Amino acid sequence: MSDLAFFIPAALGTVAVLVRLPSLRRNTRDPLLRAVVVFLLTATGVFYFGATSTIVKVNEITGVPKFAAPLLYWILMACCGSGIILIINRRGGPSTCIRRSTRWCAGTYAALSVAMFTLFALGEAPVERPEDLDTYYANTPYVREMIVLYLVGRSAAAAIMASLCRRWLSDVSQELRVGLALLIAGYTSTLGFDVCKFAAVGA
Incomplete structure (x- = not known):
């Protein structure tokens, strides 16, 4: 896949972050705004x-x-966790429940990240495989467990996000409903991709 397919959305994301930063500086205690920026x-x-x-x-x-593999997986786990936290804060509810759910989510994905770095350190991955690490090292001790953890973490996040958005769908206005429907479609597609990735790694 061309790097442009990565750098174009990355550039758009950078612009979005820069647009949001002034608001975050003015409202540093706003948990929803922090969740959006993260x-x-x-x-x-x-x-x-x-x-x-x-x-x-x-x-x-x-x-x-x-080394780029566990680094990318760590960023991906942070993205998964922050996505769930964003929906939790955006949906609202009792503050104690939001804080508890946020801590649970952040702690879970932080633990996953630590486990993946530990497994990478214990395993051996001497050959650089920029595009097919998952399948190339599927039988390598410790590295394969790291790959499985990353896939489980991403699949779980996609399932949770799709479920949260689906439950919230009937309680919102038309504009937000369209956005939630798009998120559901996107995370459902991610689950489908992960099923194929699990099949490839398993094979």
Whole structure:
């Protein structure tokens, strides 16, 4: 896949973050605004660090073959967690429930990230595979567990997001309903992609 497919949305995400930053500086205590900015930042990071040229450069700078993999997975887990937190805050409800759900989500995805870096450190990935790491290392001890964790974390986030949006769909106005419907379609597609990825890794 061409790097432009990654850098164009990354550039658009950067613009969106820059547009939101002044509002965040004025309202640093607004949890919804913080959630929006963090989600935009992490989503933009996924596109930047998912490009093949960036993957190669990260590995070159660190001197560690495939270090870009756990780094990208960590950013992706942060994006998954922040997406769920964004919906939790946007939907609203009792503040104690929102805070509890936010802490649970952040803690879960932070633990997943630590586990993935640990598994990467324990495994061996000497060959640089910018485009097919998942299938190439599917039988490598520890690295395969890291890959499975990343897929489980992403699939769980997609399922949770689709479910939250679907439950919220009937309670909102037409404009927000369209946005939620698009999110449901997007996260359902992500689940379909993950099913194919699990099949490829399993094979």
